[in-house]
Amino acid sequence: MRVVVTGGAGFIGASLVRRLLDEGHTVAVLDNFWRGTMSNLASVSTHPSLTVIEGDVILADDLQRCHDALGGVDVVHHLAAINGTKWFHEAAMEVIDVNVNGTLVALRQALAWEARFVLASSPEAFGENERMPLGNVDTSQFPSAADHQRFSYGASKYLDEVALHHAVSKGLDGRIVRPFNAYGVDMLGDAYGQVVGMFFQAVRQQRPMAVHGDGSQTRSLTYIDDIVDGFYRAGHMDAALDGSSLSGHSFNVGSTEEVSIRALAEAVNRTVGSMAVDCVLGGGYFGDSKRRLPDTSTAEALLGWSCKVSLEDGLQRVWNALQAGP
Numbered sequence: 001m002r003v004v005v006t007g008g009a010g011f012i013g014a015s016l017v018r019r020l021l022d023e024g025h026t027v028a029v030l031d032n033f034w035r036g037t038m039s040n041l042a043s044v045s046t047h048p049s050l051t052v053i054e055g056d057v058i059l060a061d062d063l064q065r066c067h068d069a070l071g072g073v074d075v076v077h078h079l080a081a082i083n084g085t086k087w088f089h090e091a092a093m094e095v096i097d098v099n100v101n102g103t104l105v106a107l108r109q110a111l112a113w114e115a116r117f118v119l120a121s122s123p124e125a126f127g128e129n130e131r132m133p134l135g136n137v138d139t140s141q142f143p144s145a146a147d148h149q150r151f152s153y154g155a156s157k158y159l160d161e162v163a164l165h166h167a168v169s170k171g172l173d174g175r176i177v178r179p180f181n182a183y184g185v186d187m188l189g190d191a192y193g194q195v196v197g198m199f200f201q202a203v204r205q206q207r208p209m210a211v212h213g214d215g216s217q218t219r220s221l222t223y224i225d226d227i228v229d230g231f232y233r234a235g236h237m238d239a240a241l242d243g244s245s246l247s248g249h250s251f252n253v254g255s256t257e258e259v260s261i262r263a264l265a266e267a268v269n270r271t272v273g274s275m276a277v278d279c280v281l282g283g284g285y286f287g288d289s290k291r292r293l294p295d296t297s298t299a300e301a302l303l304g305w306s307c308k309v310s311l312e313d314g315l316q317r318v319w320n321a322l323q324a325g326p
Helices: 011-022 038-044 060-070 085-090 092-113 151-169 195-204 224-236 261-275 297-303 311-324
Strands: 002-006 026-031 050-054 075-078 116-120 174-179 209-211 218-220 250-253 258-260 279-281
Touching: 002 011, 002 060, 011 026, 011 038, 011 224, 026 060, 038 050, 050 060, 060 092, 075 092, 075 224, 085 092, 085 151, 092 116, 092 151, 116 151, 116 224, 151 174, 174 224, 195 209, 195 261, 195 311, 209 261, 218 261, 224 250, 224 297, 250 297, 258 261, 261 279, 261 311
Parallel strands: 002 026, 002 075, 026 050, 075 116, 116 174, 174 250, 209 279
Antiparallel strands: 218 258
C-alpha cells in the first residue's frame, strides 16, 4: 500500500513508519521537524520505499507533495500534532491550530484521494471524565475554559473526532486510534516530554525524579510496539475480524495495567538497580488527570489487538537500549 504518515518523524510516527516499511509498504512522511527529528528515522533513512518531505500538515499543497511522490495514496495515518503537557499551557493557540486545522486539511485531502484515514486521537479527548475504564464511546467532559489551558489538546482531539465522523458520513473510510501513554527508548525526556522519558533521563543524569503532586495519579503505560501494532491493524485491515466495517470505529489502544506515578518511579528505580535516584514530590500542572485506564474490548474484538508487553518488561527494554546506545 501507499501510505502517508503525518508527523512521521515523531516518537510514535517514526516507530509506525519502521513497521510499515518492514511490512513492505511504500511510505511518505510529512513532518515540519518542530518536534520530530530525523534521528528517529535514522535506521530507515535510506530505505528505497521511504520518502521524507519537510512540510506543514496545515498546507494542502504539502500533503499533495506526498501524494505526488507516491503516485497516489491508499492510507493516511494522521499523527501530526503538538503534544506534551507543558505545551498545552504555554502554547494553547498553536496546539489548537495544528491539531484542528491540520486534521481538517488532512481529512479533506483523504476524501479527495479516496484514501483510508486513521486519526491519532487521545484519551485526553474524554476531558475530565472520571469513569474508568474509559470506553471507546464514553462521554467527554471539559471544565470551564477560564480554569486552565490543558484541554487545548484534549478538546482539539475531541473536535478532530467530530470532524472525522462527519467525513465518514461523506464516504470516508475513517478509523480512530487513541494511544494510552506510549513509551519507548526514543521518547523525549526533557521538560516537554512524557513521564517515562523524564524519569529515565533523571536516572541517567543522576538527579532526583520529579513526581507531580503526591504521585497517586494513575496512568496506563503502553510499550511503543503495542501502540504501533494497534495503529497498523486499524489502518491495514480491510474489515473487522467478524467481517463488519471498521469505518467510524474508535479503538482504545493501551495497557490495562493501571499504575500510579509514584509506583512508576519505584519501578524505574528497580529497573536501573544501583543507579536508582531519589524521588521529589510536588508541583505539577493544573487539570492533570487523576486516573487513566482504557477499556480495550473493541480493539480486541474487532482488530484482534492485545497489549503484550508488561510494564516491567517494557521498562527493562528501554533501559537496556539506553545502556547500549551512544
